[in-house]
Amino acid sequence: MKFNSSILTGLRCFEVAAGLLNFTKAAQALNLTQSAVSQQIRNLEGNLGYSLFVRQHRSLVLTDKGKVLFECASRTFLDIEQTLRRLEPSDTPLQVNCLPSFALQWLMPRLSDFQHLHPTIAVRLKAEFQTLDLHAMQADDIDVAIRFDPGQYGNLKADRILDEYLMPVATPKFLSEHPAFAAGQSLQGVTLLHDATPWGGAPEFIEWRTWMEAERPDWLSELGGIQFNLASLAIGAALNHQGVAMARTALVLDEIKSGRLLNVFGRLVSSPAHYILLTQRAEDRRTTVFSLWLKDECSRFNDERRQLLSI
Template sequence: MLDASILAHLRCFDVAARLLSFTAAAGQLHLTQSAVSQQIRQLEQRLGYPLFVRQHRRLQLTAQGQTLYRTVSTALQDIDTTLQQLAEQDSVLQISCAPSFALDWLMPRLSAFQQQYPAIQVRLRAEFQRMRRQDMLAAGVAICIRYDPDEMADLPGIPLLDEVLLPVASPDWLAAHPDPCRPGMSLTRLHDSAAWDGAPPFAEWDCWQQGAAEAFRFAPAPWQEREYNLASLSLAAACQGQGVAMARAAQVLELLQQGRVQQVLPATVAAPARYVLRCLQPEDRRVQLFSQWLQQACQQFVRQRRQRLGV
């Protein structure tokens, strides 16, 4: 009974039954209203019973029409889902991510996503620059994750994770500098000179100094400066005992738990930026699954951060 012509009629019937309007169905199927009406009439003739009760400016499904609609709608949806899943097996989900967040936070967790969704191939790109809609389209990027205080006007963002700042150093450094706040103490300040695209050189250090309570600030002193273009590099230098790094909790929490670094002063300050996710096609199933997984991972991290740092 199934052949090419009846399958086309059933597709037309599915849309008309869902919208209960031949006119609306015609608009969605890019056909004329008369073409839709004719296809439904031909289907009814072939089946031998009416599918719709045609009233003035209104359609209503018959009992047979309701039964057929439930079956056809489910079958077509299953076919569409299967086709999409098969297509996804050969496509790559490109994610552009702030480099330090990608290296220190996302990469250690990404295997959990791949185990949960093995059919979705993820390609992670570590990139600094801000990306707007046209940039993402040109680069083939589906998802963009940035540490940024600004909102992109042409692409809505999903807030992922707020950030807090804290000064850290290695245990050996702290043992050699038991009183780092003593006036006149000469210290080496390690910092990310480009915390985000367009950030002032000492944006995070200045933010922490202004936000920390007076008792927990570093005393004015002739600091030595070591600049890096990645927060991961300043943190690595701190782990090696080269000075004090202004760290982001997302990068440093596990190092604190492992004892590789310690808080120099017991003060955390809200960062001037946060991690935000933006995507071109939020209806894309791969984007939806990754976004949901990432938001859940961020929520779990916030709980761990609260237990360790109280924020």
């Protein structure tokens, strides 16, 4: 059988009618008359040489061959529609999904630079903890996501864009009031501040534990303190002289530069997690432009961090 435009039109009418099992409803969905849909399907059956429907009184039932063709046709038309949607020029905002603390402390201050460089690409930033896979990104129409964890993303394009380091930070005032701690002698009277969930499923106290195991294993027996559900809250508590936060460099570099927070011991430890860029529509120009810009920003930040913290 030669594949031509009339066959394609007939297949589209068949796919809609087979999904609804009703010619009248299919005609409404296709903006055609019921007789036109019926004729298209009769022509298709004539070209194929077999029936696709068993026509019963006020109802339709797919034949065995009709069921097979419907599965193939519906899958094919869905793929075509999704591909056309991805390829068409879009002026809708680029949906960027990011962890709250990274969005607040690192990404948000840089977005105005992106907008200045690319004024035709609108960005809509949403901060949340949601665990992502391809289905979740498609369901929520997420174009780009940034996550911080040690995990793998098998069904998404995942680029490792920035490694991270951990360091205890506190205000000069707090350290002046706790000289034994500032000298590395004792944790007595010191409140440790924690991000309770640096990534989904993270063990309790994982960031302080990671740093202590590398630098002060003798302090592990005193591991405890106040836990917050956001890293930015733990940093805020440290800025209010309430204790010592275990900080990620991306979240506190500006505070270190200004002197509001100090890297207490000058020692950094590699984090078990890193920042990952997730995309589902790599062919989308907006996604490509944003991804390249973000990687450049990470590279510039890494250079600045290396100079300031001697990494």
